[in-house]
Amino acid sequence: MRWFTRGGEHGLVWMAFGLAGARLDRRRRRAWRRAAGTVLVAYAANQLVKLAVPRERPELAGLPALVEVGSRRTFPSAHAATSFAGARAYARLGVPAAPLYALAAGLAASRVWLGVHHPSDVLAGAALGTLLAR
8 A cells, every 4th residue: 555655646646647648649749748737736736735724644542654754734635636636637638537536536545544644635635636627
């Protein structure tokens, strides 16, 4: 699970997917880059919201988080924001939506499972990413 969630750090897997699409689909290169840019915008917007909403990460006595994080700020989840922005943006390009959203949901849920996000952080991140990708 730790390895899986690392792929979602800073939208890495989604950015890589978009850049690979731009390289392989030369005819629609601009559209792929724009979709990858959507992921980047979702990440940046997420970081701005985190500055405005200084919610602390969950802490359960006797149950530490299972992965290291770079910040104590938790709201909203950047994994969820970038994942749902990426899923929506790449589905628009014709990539089958079901696997994209399955990956997005898995990456978002991994953050709760690993103990670094509240469920509401993930829901807010998913909503933010979806909204920005519209």
